[in-house]
Amino acid sequence: MTTSQEKANATEEAAAPEKLGAPEHREWDLKTEFTPEMLAEMEKLLPPKLNRIVATSLASCIHCGMCSDACHYSVSIPDDKRLVPAYKADRFRKWYKSRYDWMAKVFPWFVGAKPLTKELADEMYDLCWGGCTMCRRCTFNCPMGVDYGMLIRAVRGIMCQVGRVPANLQETVDAHYNYGNNMAVEQDEFVETIEWIEEELQDEDGCEKFTIPVDKKGAKFLLTLNPREPKYYPLTIQATAKFLNAAGISFTISSRYWDLTNYAMFNGIDPDAKLFAQWLFEEMERLEIEYLLAGECGHGYRGLRWEMPNWLGGVPYKITSVMELMAKVIEDGGIKLNKSVWDDKVFTYHDSCNIARSGGVTEEPRTVINATVNNFVDMEHNREDSFCCGGGGGALAMPEFAKRRIAAGKIKGDEIRATGANVVLQSCHNCTDQLKEICEHYKIDAKVMNLAEMVSEAIVL
Amino acid sequence: MENNVSAGLHALMTASHVALVWMATLYAIKIYQLMKKPGPPEKAELKGDRFAGAIYSLANVLMPWTMESTRKRLYFYAEFVVFHIAVILTITSTFTIPFAPWIMTPLVCTVTVVFQALAVLVGLRRIVRRIVTPEIRIISTVDDFFAVALLTTFFAVGTGAFFYLAQGKVDTPWMWAFFALVTFFIFYVPFSKISHYVLYPFGRVMYGQVFGGRGVLNQSKQNATWNP
Numbered sequence: 035m036t037t038s039q040e041k042a043n044a045t046e047e048a049a050a051p052e053k054l055g056a057p058e059h060r061e062w063d064l065k066t067e068f069t070p071e072m073l074a075e076m077e078k079l080l081p082p083k084l085n086r087i088v089a090t091s092l093a094s095c096i097h098c099g100m101c102s103d104a105c106h107y108s109v110s111i112p113d114d115k116r117l118v119p120a121y122k123a124d125r126f127r128k129w130y131k132s133r134y135d136w137m138a139k140v141f142p143w144f145v146g147a148k149p150l151t152k153e154l155a156d157e158m159y160d161l162c163w164g165g166c167t168m169c170r171r172c173t174f175n176c177p178m179g180v181d182y183g184m185l186i187r188a189v190r191g192i193m194c195q196v197g198r199v200p201a202n203l204q205e206t207v208d209a210h211y212n213y214g215n216n217m218a219v220e221q222d223e224f225v226e227t228i229e230w231i232e233e234e235l236q237d238e239d240g241c242e243k244f245t246i247p248v249d250k251k252g253a254k255f256l257l258t259l260n261p262r263e264p265k266y267y268p269l270t271i272q273a274t275a276k277f278l279n280a281a282g283i284s285f286t287i288s289s290r291y292w293d294l295t296n297y298a299m300f301n302g303i304d305p306d307a308k309l310f311a312q313w314l315f316e317e318m319e320r321l322e323i324e325y326l327l328a329g330e331c332g333h334g335y336r337g338l339r340w341e342m343p344n345w346l347g348g349v350p351y352k353i354t355s356v357m358e359l360m361a362k363v364i365e366d367g368g369i370k371l372n373k374s375v376w377d378d379k380v381f382t383y384h385d386s387c388n389i390a391r392s393g394g395v396t397e398e399p400r401t402v403i404n405a406t407v408n409n410f411v412d413m414e415h416n417r418e419d420s421f422c423c424g425g426g427g428g429a430l431a432m433p434e435f436a437k438r439r440i441a442a443g444k445i446k447g448d449e450i451r452a453t454g455a456n457v458v459l460q461s462c463h464n465c466t467d468q469l470k471e472i473c474e475h476y477k478i479d480a481k482v483m484n485l486a487e488m489v490s491e492a493i494v495l
Numbered sequence: 496m497e498n499n500v501s502a503g504l505h506a507l508m509t510a511s512h513v514a515l516v517w518m519a520t521l522y523a524i525k526i527y528q529l530m531k532k533p534g535p536p537e538k539a540e541l542k543g544d545r546f547a548g549a550i551y552s553l554a555n556v557l558m559p560w561t562m563e564s565t566r567k568r569l570y571f572y573a574e575f576v577v578f579h580i581a582v583i584l585t586i587t588s589t590f591t592i593p594f595a596p597w598i599m600t601p602l603v604c605t606v607t608v609v610f611q612a613l614a615v616l617v618g619l620r621r622i623v624r625r626i627v628t629p630e631i632r633i634i635s636t637v638d639d640f641f642a643v644a645l646l647t648t649f650f651a652v653g654t655g656a657f658f659y660l661a662q663g664k665v666d667t668p669w670m671w672a673f674f675a676l677v678t679f680f681i682f683y684v685p686f687s688k689i690s691h692y693v694l695y696p697f698g699r700v701m702y703g704q705v706f707g708g709r710g711v712l713n714q715s716k717q718n719a720t721w722n723p
Contacts, residue, residue, distance in 0.1 A: 084532060085532055085533045085534070085535070086529060086530070086532045086533060086534045086535065086697070086701065087534075087535050087701050087705075089529060089532050090529060090694055090697045090698050090701065091698070093529075093694055094691055094694035094695070094697075094698050096639075096688055096691045097631070097634045097635055097636065097639050097688075099628070099630060099631040099634065100564040100565070100568070100571075101564070102630045102631070103564075103567075104563065104564055108630070115629050115630045115633050116633070118630045118633070118634060120634045121630075121633055121634050124634060136521075136685070136686050137638070137686040137687070143637065144636070144637045144638050144641075145636055145637075145638045145688075146636035146637075146638070173702065174562065174563075174706075175562055175563055175564035176564075177555075177556070177562070177564075177565070178691065178694070178695060178698045178699070179552065179695075179698035179699045179700075179701065179702035179703075180698060181698075181701070181702065181705075339539065340539050340709060341539075342539075343538035343539040343540070344536045344537065344538050344539065346538075347538060348538040349538075352540065353539075353540070390711075391706075391711060392709070392711075393709065393711075394542045394543065394706075394709035394710035394711045396711075415563075418711050419563055
């Protein structure tokens with residue numbers, strides 16, 4: 035027989051918000067200095083990080099210097115030669131060679147090998163966290179095919195494992211781990227925000243019947259979001275939802291796991307990266323969804339589209355993005371757009387590294403843009419040749435390197451200015467924040483906008 | 496031509512070829528060590544073609560326009576081509592001189608000499624570049640300098656050896672020095688950056704597979720992700 039106390043407890047449990055994230059609370063043991071014990075631990079962590087790509091990338095650099103002007107850091111800050119990609123990677127390579135290079139066993143000085151010392155580790159910390167966004171532009175310009183992105187991620191993972199990781203970046207990962215999204219947005223707060231955005235959307239002319247369904251089983255698309263959107267950029271969600279409704283697309287948002295970001299891609303901790311992907315996988319299963327739909331987020335897109343299936347050993351559903359879906363709908367005539375609403379603006383588009391170079395999405399954004407505006411000018415370096423804006427690789431979560439990050443954005447600022455555009459389009463929230471800072475710092479009179487916001491304004495209902 | 500080769504030079508040539516077993520063994524170990532590491536998985540639904548990407552990536556050495564770094568440095572790329580043609584001609588000749596001497600006609604020898612002489616100039620310029628260009632200097636190791644200096648010396652000696660070979664003179668001090676260097680090379684190269692050519696196909700193929708599969712390379716083969 036159930037007691038009244040048990041009934042009361044059961045009612046309380048049913049009403050309480052669900053505990054999302056990992057069952058146990060975690061705070062990373064952050065360190066401010068490398069100690070001999072940490073260096074010894076790093077020696078143990080090195081071998082498992084050496085998969086075939088990383089090992090080849092460490093062993094095959096011929097120091098030709100072809101990467102020297104492929105990097106936004108070395109191009110924008112030419113006085114600091116340490117920012118040349120080969121030099122940065124060599125901080126890791128020297129250590130690797132001291133362990134694995136045959137010649138280094140006898141004559142380490144001959145091949146530039148160095149044992150892992152505090153000095154070398156400090157330099158690795160400075161250059162591999164604060165001097166590289168893992169954008170892979172150097173990889174695309176390397177005659178040997180050295181994958182700098184994978185190489186830097188491997189060494190970041192080793193440093194992070196021993197606690198030497200930028201605090202803010204790790205706190206972002208820990209927030210995701212502890213709360214299920216990287217801004218620790220509570221479930222009820224999130225649902226309320228979505229409901230408020232839905233009301234705002236319905237207040238727009240012609241949108242009275244538009245909805246943002248939450249936890250709708252059997253919808254075709256599960257829309258995932260960057261936590262910056264419910265926190266700071268609700269208009270992005272509103273614009274995306276307007277497009278999806280206008281196109282008659284069946285979609286939903288999960289009230290549980292909806293964060294598409296995965297900052298474990300930046301700190302190099304694979305089990306966390308896999309765990310965050312696993313939560314979205316579970317939502318796809320729970321809600322019986324056909325397509326996992328990435329919102330406008332660079333690394334988030336790559337994490338879902340290209341890395342999630344590898345982390346999880348394959349997935350039974352399809353994965354795409356809002357950008358690709360918009361292009362498809364526009365090509366199929368699924369929505370009507372009035373290009374004249376943007377006739378007073380000149381647009382350019384910044385290709386996020388994780389969307390273009392590492393993601394293969396280069397033409398879809400241009401399909402969307404050309405269908406929506408009349409005045410579009412590409413930057414000098416575009417598509418897979420685009421320079422990183424400087425905000426990738428978790429750089430925005432490392433305030434200790436902010437000065438260098440802004441300096442490294444100079445080449446992007448110069449290219450934006452050269453287009454004469456007053457709107458910079460992009461599909462990534464890290465890029466958004468970095469581009470805004472670049473425009474402000476380099477005094478470029480341009481607004482930063484994502485694709486959904488641009489399309490939303492032009493939709494004819 | 497064999498009749499003109501002294502027993503000493505013949506022994507030196509033989510030694511160089513026996514040394515190939517050493518080189519092959521070390522390379523086999525290198526490749527084994529690499530292949531036993533886990534390869535890059537690809538479980539995602541592809542947007543492009545991994546095989547075509549790998550071929551494209553391997554072929555990019557012949558397509559300088561596909562990479563910005565070579566597009567912007569066509570002179571540097573031309574130097575690379577000349578240098579590596581000289582490498583191919585010279586290495587091939589280490590086999591043709593003892594085993595198929597009839598191939599080494601005056602014309603073939605002269606062409607080889609021309610490329611070797613150009614390669615000497617390229618080698619010298621590359622040494623200077625490593626010294627005077629700050630961003631190259633700070634990434635250069637002793638191995639980098641020694642490798643290019645050794646090859647430059649090798650080509651310089653080869654120029655003399657093949658100059659006389661073109662006149663039918665095989666057993667010259669130049670040829671002795673040439674084959675002595677060949678033997679040294681074979682023992683030394685597996686420990687040197689010169690062995691980059693063994694790793695080259697691995698790096699290029701993996702790069703091509705990853706980015707070919709994602710539809711970044713060979714963009715004409717892209718499929719839309721929602722309708723594969």
